[in-house]
Amino acid sequence: MQSFTFHNPTKIIFGENTIGKLAEETPKYGKKALLVSGKGAIKKNGVYDQVIAALRQAGTEFAEFSGVQANPVLSHTRAGIELAKKENVDMVIAAGGGSVLDEAKAICAGASAENDVWDFYTGKAEPQSALPLLTVLTVAATGSEMNGGTVITNEETHEKYGWGHPLLFPKVSILDPSTTITLGAEYTAYAAVDAATHLMESYFTCEDTDTLIQDRYVEGLIRTIVDVTETMIRTPDDYQARAVFMWAATLAWNNIAPSGVGHWCTPNHLIGHSMSALFGTPHGASLSIALSGWLVWYSGESGRNGAKLAQFGKRVFDINEPVTVRAAELAIEALRGWFHRIHSPTKPADIGVDDAGLLQVAENVEFCNPHWGMPQYNKDLVASILKLCR
Amino acid sequence: MQSFTFHNPTKIIFGENTIGKLAEETPKYGKKALLVSGKGAIKKNGVYDQVIAALRQAGTEFAEFSGVQANPVLSHTRAGIELAKKENVDMVIAAGGGSVLDEAKAICAGASAENDVWDFYTGKAEPQSALPLLTVLTVAATGSEMNGGTVITNEETHEKYGWGHPLLFPKVSILDPSTTITLGAEYTAYAAVDAATHLMESYFTCEDTDTLIQDRYVEGLIRTIVDVTETMIRTPDDYQARAVFMWAATLAWNNIAPSGVGHWCTPNHLIGHSMSALFGTPHGASLSIALSGWLVWYSGESGRNGAKLAQFGKRVFDINEPVTVRAAELAIEALRGWFHRIHSPTKPADIGVDDAGLLQVAENVEFCNPHWGMPQYNKDLVASILKLCR
Numbered sequence: 001m002q003s004f005t006f007h008n009p010t011k012i013i014f015g016e017n018t019i020g021k022l023a024e025e026t027p028k029y030g031k032k033a034l035l036v037s038g039k040g041a042i043k044k045n046g047v048y049d050q051v052i053a054a055l056r057q058a059g060t061e062f063a064e065f066s067g068v069q070a071n072p073v074l075s076h077t078r079a080g081i082e083l084a085k086k087e088n089v090d091m092v093i094a095a096g097g098g099s100v101l102d103e104a105k106a107i108c109a110g111a112s113a114e115n116d117v118w119d120f121y122t123g124k125a126e127p128q129s130a131l132p133l134l135t136v137l138t139v140a141a142t143g144s145e146m147n148g149g150t151v152i153t154n155e156e157t158h159e160k161y162g163w164g165h166p167l168l169f170p171k172v173s174i175l176d177p178s179t180t181i182t183l184g185a186e187y188t189a190y191a192a193v194d195a196a197t198h199l200m201e202s203y204f205t206c207e208d209t210d211t212l213i214q215d216r217y218v219e220g221l222i223r224t225i226v227d228v229t230e231t232m233i234r235t236p237d238d239y240q241a242r243a244v245f246m247w248a249a250t251l252a253w254n255n256i257a258p259s260g261v262g263h264w265c266t267p268n269h270l271i272g273h274s275m276s277a278l279f280g281t282p283h284g285a286s287l288s289i290a291l292s293g294w295l296v297w298y299s300g301e302s303g304r305n306g307a308k309l310a311q312f313g314k315r316v317f318d319i320n321e322p323v324t325v326r327a328a329e330l331a332i333e334a335l336r337g338w339f340h341r342i343h344s345p346t347k348p349a350d351i352g353v354d355d356a357g358l359l360q361v362a363e364n365v366e367f368c369n370p371h372w373g374m375p376q377y378n379k380d381l382v383a384s385i386l387k388l389c390r
Numbered sequence: 391m392q393s394f395t396f397h398n399p400t401k402i403i404f405g406e407n408t409i410g411k412l413a414e415e416t417p418k419y420g421k422k423a424l425l426v427s428g429k430g431a432i433k434k435n436g437v438y439d440q441v442i443a444a445l446r447q448a449g450t451e452f453a454e455f456s457g458v459q460a461n462p463v464l465s466h467t468r469a470g471i472e473l474a475k476k477e478n479v480d481m482v483i484a485a486g487g488g489s490v491l492d493e494a495k496a497i498c499a500g501a502s503a504e505n506d507v508w509d510f511y512t513g514k515a516e517p518q519s520a521l522p523l524l525t526v527l528t529v530a531a532t533g534s535e536m537n538g539g540t541v542i543t544n545e546e547t548h549e550k551y552g553w554g555h556p557l558l559f560p561k562v563s564i565l566d567p568s569t570t571i572t573l574g575a576e577y578t579a580y581a582a583v584d585a586a587t588h589l590m591e592s593y594f595t596c597e598d599t600d601t602l603i604q605d606r607y608v609e610g611l612i613r614t615i616v617d618v619t620e621t622m623i624r625t626p627d628d629y630q631a632r633a634v635f636m637w638a639a640t641l642a643w644n645n646i647a648p649s650g651v652g653h654w655c656t657p658n659h660l661i662g663h664s665m666s667a668l669f670g671t672p673h674g675a676s677l678s679i680a681l682s683g684w685l686v687w688y689s690g691e692s693g694r695n696g697a698k699l700a701q702f703g704k705r706v707f708d709i710n711e712p713v714t715v716r717a718a719e720l721a722i723e724a725l726r727g728w729f730h731r732i733h734s735p736t737k738p739a740d741i742g743v744d745d746a747g748l749l750q751v752a753e754n755v756e757f758c759n760p761h762w763g764m765p766q767y768n769k770d771l772v773a774s775i776l777k778l779c780r
Contacts, residue, residue, distance in 0.1 A: 001567075001633035003405025008398070014650065015393020177391075210630040212614045213638055220606030227602060240600040243391040247650060248603055260404065260637060 002262035022054035030090020032061040036104040038096040063087040072103035081110035098142025105150035121161040130167040138179040140246035141191035143253025145173035160277040177243035189342035190284025192229040195249035197287040206261035219315040274364035288344040293389035347389040392652035412444035419522040420480020422451040426494040428486040453477040462493040471500035488532025495540035511551040520557040528569040530636035531581035533643025535563035550667040567633035579732035580674025582619040585639035587677040596651035609705040664754035678734040683779035737779040
């Protein structure tokens with residue numbers, strides 16, 4: 001175990017019919033809110049009406065800002081910041097999935113700052129304050145509801161960057177699993193891949209080996225995610241499966257998994273973000289592709305990596321194979337098998353990206369990499385990793 | 391999964407040589423602190439000097455209140471409250487193990503109240519405010535460093551009661567595993583039993599069955615605790631084993647494990663607390679005794695309980711036994727085997743309590759039970775459970 005600081009002050013309110021509890025929370029943070037949402041899904045599934053009813057009950061005034069897209073973009077974020085400033089709001093309420101939450105975080109930081117919000121993502125500025133954020137989550141996947149991270153795409157420069165700050169932890173996040181049952185099979189699968197990948201990044205890349213707690217935490221959650229994903233796809237209105245997945249996705253990216261593991265990095269997100277920035281690939285789809293190649297490359301890197309993959313296969317997929325190299329191969333096959341069963345792509349061709357596109361991804365990674373700080377992943381390495389995807 | 395609220399705002403600073411970071415934290419909470427400690431262990435292991443140096447560096451004034459005993463008592467707590475009021479402190483700093491932290495929480499609540507502090511433990515009063523608490527933990531076991539719970543014994547009435555409140559979460563807890571290497575084999579074992587029992591209470595008593603996440607979380611942590619306890623006993627200065635155990639003990643009782651499992655209760659703590667209140671039994675020792683009998687009674691209660699025990703045995707102790715009843719028996723034997731290996735007692739006679747004493751425990755449980763709210767555990771049931779301990 002390595003030294004760490006863990007501080008996650010977000011209050012989680014979890015369960016069916018909990019959105020009304022927003023009325024008890026907003027008065028703690030002021031009188032007027034900016035309600036940020038996406039392209040209208042919350043108006044169809046009743047979430048919008050519940051949020052509005054809670055705000056009226058609490059006597060919280062609000063302005064509305066909708067239209068956040070999947071892979072949220074900088075131009076729309078800037079418009080939200082302008083509106084938050086103009087309306088002089090005290091807080092931001094995000095109602096939607098991870099993209100809505102991420103853009104809302106950017107609005108919270110940008111509305112309290114003089115500088116352009118993109119400066120936070122490029123490291124040119126640090127926030128001194130941020131508007132308080134409350135969220136009503138309707139898609140479980142990104143973990144944004146219980147962390148200080150946010151990802152925005154600068155659509156002019158094709159840069160998709162993540163950035164995090166303690167000021168951006170939501171004060172309160174309301175998680176009602178019944179709001180997620182309208183999510184279709186395709187995006188349910190991508191959500192599961194996203195949550196599982198969050199757990200795998202620190203699990204596989206961490207520098208420390210005394211990670212007994214963190215390993216079992218990750219393995220238990222991934223096993224649980226694998227257990228419930230096919231149920232969600234087969235029976236979309238299975239509340240229990242949705243509830244288990246929703247809490248698993250939150251626990252997957254709320255800083256517990258990497259605490260104490262020392263240095264770690266996110267190569268699959270690095271590659272996946274470039275794929276999304278260039279081709280609009282859904283985030284989860286880009287991750288199952290990246291992982292399919294990256295794990296093969298990783299397993300060949302050192303004996304230790306193979307052993308970690310063998311442990312993963314044994315504990316997550318019950319693979320009983322004494323030979324480490326073979327056990328590692330079987331672990332990758334088992335994970336790919338899961339991707340295939342839930343119809344998440346595993347190679348660039350699955351999403352229509354040919355060899356030329358693959359090179360574009362590798363070039364974009366090298367272009368964006370100064371931001372990520374993983375210099376090892378240069379253009380050539382990324383291209384060779386992407387060629388291992390199958 | 392059942393509905394729940396999870397909110398744990400404690401900031402954890404974990405690692406070797408982290409006590410000095412107290413200097414960055416105290417100025418956030420005021421100018422003067424009450425430094426609460428035990429019977430002098432921190433003066434021997436250097437923790438006291440590090441805390442004082444940090445307070446001097448921060449310019450934080452302080453008064454001192456030492457002498458907290460294991461199983462902290464009400465009279466001493468009241469004296470601490472009096473001193474906190476007289477010295478008009480802004481915050482409390484607890485430096486020590488779980489007992490020191492628990493008494494410090496009582497001082498935080500009592501120093502801000504007009505009523506007697508025991509009224510909080512008996513449910514006669516609710517705190518409106520509490521002094522902020524910062525802790526420097528030197529014994530990993532109770533989880534008090536990351537929750538709002540506190541246990542105090544009223545030595546006049548032989549009542550040992552737990553009580554919890556959101557106001558009592560420490561603001562900051564500093565966990566330096568190197569401070570725990572001076573803990574002897576006996577109390578290291580009791581600490582491990584305590585942490586493991588925290589996890590087992592909600593695991594075995596919860597009403598819900600859709601607890602995939604919580605089950606794997608608990609099983610993973612108990613397995614880890616079992617893995618490192620004998621190492622700590624054999625090689626007390628093994629920093630990594632101490633570090634893994636310290637973080638495991640915190641994660642064992644910080645509200646993650648029971649979140650979403652619905653109603654649950656703490657029968658082993660109920661029985662164990664009475665044993666400690668009457669005979670001064672170390673907390674962990676009382677729990678390994680209680681569990682040895684309670685699990686046998688529990689496994690016979692319903693088919694579901696036997697299946698849960700079989701699952702426990704399979705996932706924690708690798709027991710591959712297809713017959714549920716037999717698998718449950720083997721799980722209990724495996725757990726008892728662990729208690730025996732680390733020399734934690736499993737029957738009342740091990741701590742010199744005879745049949746008459748056993749009945750006293752059963753009577754004390756019935757006397758205290760209105761506080762705990764587990765009416766099922768009347769005198770007769772507790773006596774029969776204690777007779778199953780062997």
